[in-house]
Amino acid sequence: MSSRSLARWASATASLKLRFQLDHSMGADQYQVAASDFVRERLCAGADRPTKLTSHKMSISFTAHNIRLDDGTFTKPDEASIDQQPWFVSARRILQTIYPTDRQKIRIADLGCLEGGYSVEFARMGFDVVGIEIRDNNFATCNFVKSKTKLPNLKFEQNDAWNLPSYGKFDVVFCAGLLYHMDTPKQFLEMISSVTSRMIILQTHFATTDDKINKFDLSPLCEHEGLRGRWYTEFADDAVFNAREEARWASWDNRRSFWIQREFLLQAIRNVDFDVVLEQFDWLGEETARNMLDGYYHTDTRGTFIGIKAGATT
Numbered sequence: 117m118s119s120r121s122l123a124r125w126a127s128a129t130a131s132l133k134l135r136f137q138l139d140h141s142m143g144a145d146q147y148q149v150a151a152s153d154f155v156r157e158r159l160c161a162g163a164d165r166p167t168k169l170t171s172h173k174m175s176i177s178f179t180a181h182n183i184r185l186d187d188g189t190f191t192k193p194d195e196a197s198i199d200q201q202p203w204f205v206s207a208r209r210i211l212q213t214i215y216p217t218d219r220q221k222i223r224i225a226d227l228g229c230l231e232g233g234y235s236v237e238f239a240r241m242g243f244d245v246v247g248i249e250i251r252d253n254n255f256a257t258c259n260f261v262k263s264k265t266k267l268p269n270l271k272f273e274q275n276d277a278w279n280l281p282s283y284g285k286f287d288v289v290f291c292a293g294l295l296y297h298m299d300t301p302k303q304f305l306e307m308i309s310s311v312t313s314r315m316i317i318l319q320t321h322f323a324t325t326d327d328k329i330n331k332f333d334l335s336p337l338c339e340h341e342g343l344r345g346r347w348y349t350e351f352a353d354d355a356v357f358n359a360r361e362e363a364r365w366a367s368w369d370n371r372r373s374f375w376i377q378r379e380f381l382l383q384a385i386r387n388v389d390f391d392v393v394l395e396q397f398d399w400l401g402e403e404t405a406r407n408m409l410d411g412y413y414h415t416d417t418r419g420t421f422i423g424i425k426a427g428a429t430t
């Protein structure tokens with residue numbers, strides 16, 4: 117077992133109190149299922165993965181994605197189902213625009229796929245989907261969802277998103293809630309572009325020049341990888357970092373992340389060879405102006421960015 121796998125395994129068993137600043141409201145709904153056998157089978161399948169022979173029953177819990185399963189039940193019934201969520205609806209719009217028909221050969225990667233909700237819905241649209249997720253608990257949840265949906269065009273892989281190139285080329289990369297968990301986001305975008313033939317859909321926080329907008333306790337504006345932005349602390353200390361398996365929405369290897377300033381993010385998407393660079397606003401719905409001026413878009417500095425390779429032939 118590699119040292120990285122050992123570290124992951126150790127962190128999976130840690131039970132320390134976590135300090136979450138961002139993305140960590142764990143209103144998890146529990147699916148009390150006999151998941152231990154299921155998890156054991158999946159984790160033994162990969163050579164570099166920890167052989168996790170748990171005797172206890174792992175509970176499958178949903179922290180965010182309310183997914184309709186084939187039997188008509190929902191994974192997080194207190195919330196709107198993911199196919200109604202504005203971020204998904206806007207992704208579906210752009211995908212339907214670019215790919216109105218014949219989707220079965222179009223490959224989409226869903227990076228940091230959490231509980232697999234977006235992946236499931238892309239597969240239901242007819243795309244060939246690979247969801248990539250690093251955390252044991254999240255991955256187990258994805259596979260639970262996979263077992264409850266009949267979608268042969270859907271696969272989940274437990275891996276670091278940085279290893280995306282090992283899954284070949286993709287037409288589309290969907291990257292929601294992950295870029296701002298990276299400490300070298302420009303390099304991450306370069307990696308994504310190297311395997312993407314047509315489009316990136318990037319749902320992400322960004323930094324601004326306004327020091328007064330600081331809900332997330334970001335650093336002063338600075339330069340990193342040749343881009344302006346601000347640092348965000350993911351894990352306050354070693355104890356929190358060592359329990360990172362439990363921080364189900366956080367970064368993985370890096371203790372801080374770099375949030376690129378919006379203008380430089382648009383520039384970076386262009387610089388990694390997407391000729392068409394857009395910001396998609398329709399997820400703000402009827403409230404676009406208010407949201408941008410003083411609503412969620414303004415306070416949380418979060419948007420959907422699209423890069424398209426116009427010359428691509430696939």
Ligand SMILES: C[S@@+](CC[C@H](N)C(=O)[O-])C[C@H]1O[C@@H](n2cnc3c(N)ncnc32)[C@H](O)[C@@H]1O
Pocket residue numbers: 139180227228229230231248249250251254275276277278291292293294297364365366367368369
């Ligand atoms: C904020 S959540 C976003 C989840 C989902 N994409 C969404 O938008 O609902 C970030 C996700 O990325 C995963 N993640 C973080 N770093 C990762 C990495 N290096 N490789 C793969 N997954 C990662 C986390 O475990 C978590 O599931």
